[in-house]
Amino acid sequence: MRISELSRRSGVPNATIKFYLREGLVPPGRATSATQAEYDEGHLRRLRLVRALISVRGLSVSAAKEVVGSLGEVEGDTYELLGLVFGVWPGADGNGPAGSGGGEGRGGGEDHDEGEDADVDALVAELGWDVTEFSPARKTVTQTLNTLRNLGLDCGWRDLVPYARLAERTATLDLDQIEGPDDPLEKAERAVLLTFLLEPALLALRRLAQESEAAARYRDQGLP
Amino acid sequence: MRISELSRRSGVPNATIKFYLREGLVPPGRATSATQAEYDEGHLRRLRLVRALISVRGLSVSAAKEVVGSLGEVEGDTYELLGLVFGVWPGADGNGPAGSGGGEGRGGGEDHDEGEDADVDALVAELGWDVTEFSPARKTVTQTLNTLRNLGLDCGWRDLVPYARLAERTATLDLDQIEGPDDPLEKAERAVLLTFLLEPALLALRRLAQESEAAARYRDQGLP
DNA sequence: CTAATATAGATAGTGCCACTCTCCAACTAG
């Protein structure tokens, strides 16, 4: 098919597809001549995935590129492959390096954001998790802990342990979901879908559950 | 204190504080004359919160305004108050209305994004949750489900039930954390902190857990 | 064959957003 059909079937404007092609989010079509190229179902599929990552999950174009890029380099075994997928870390959003949340306390401490993962190390050790030292998710946890303390809550890594146990079970569900296909490529794509696209839904479920739990605890209870 | 001290102690540039004041993210100081105003610890606290919501959580300025705005209108009982906080829904990111993820299938279905929460209704009923019909989180779940189906996964609301059960327990932890303070205002602020700032960390924990679980299942296993 | 339409690829432009800069008329510290 040509670009217009791709556009019609995906709902993505013609010009935007060209933009994604230029940015490398979608691989180029098979050129049939100087000004003609042929696209297939794979392109359509990729286009839909990119669209979902950007508009549903809210990834930036460059983050989405990294994510789908990891899909293109499937070479090793399943473990390596999933490591590649899970290792990609376009933050909780499109954020780059945001420092450590700014603001030294009244004492005037220094800002150092290198190393300093002592909290996460302890947490990981306590949980018995098997994660590399380079997972980008580490610094997200560190930063959150720092920020919360910065805002006056006295919380440490121990407070995260119960949350981490639940995350563990969530991850088990995730991995169960990708057991299905034998094809490593399909496994990888499914991992991307579940990891990234489920994120907004998981947060939404937490909100609904909070609402429900708050109703159970505090409704018809008057002022505390 | 005056604006420069606010800036020094928060690490937020002078001009940015002025911008936040203009946008209403931080309340105006107590004016002592035509060109002088006085700020207090409350302003500093608010400024740090706003900064965290924007740079750690990745909220847009307008979303952050909504969130902190809800803190200013504490009037009713604890239930109402938490409803106000939890009800604020600046999506999974700074996204506005992103349609239903674009793209009709090959059949050429129509896009309707009104109502259509049948899936979520069933899910909520199954879970026995007590949530209003107007929670913005509802359409996030609906949209995710639609998007996943659109991408070729055959998944329904039933697949979310186990995730929802875990969300339920996460919410229980959350509500436990805000039991502490008796002051409704402090409860509300804590709810904001836990709800929004913990989100990146929860997702990061899930990633780490995925990595660890993948290692346990697939490492040293060769090609599938 | 011609004419109308479509296409790939490149370049430039648009709109939004989160700041950031520049001014100016008051202040205020030394």
Add this chain to the structure above:
DNA sequence: CTAGTTGGAGAGTGGCACTATCTATATTAG
């Protein structure tokens, strides 16, 4: 008195995600 700060307002900046235009072909309807 003078130098430096402040609050306030408006304009300017840079990044990002597209979007529009242009050109040299290609295809296709007649």
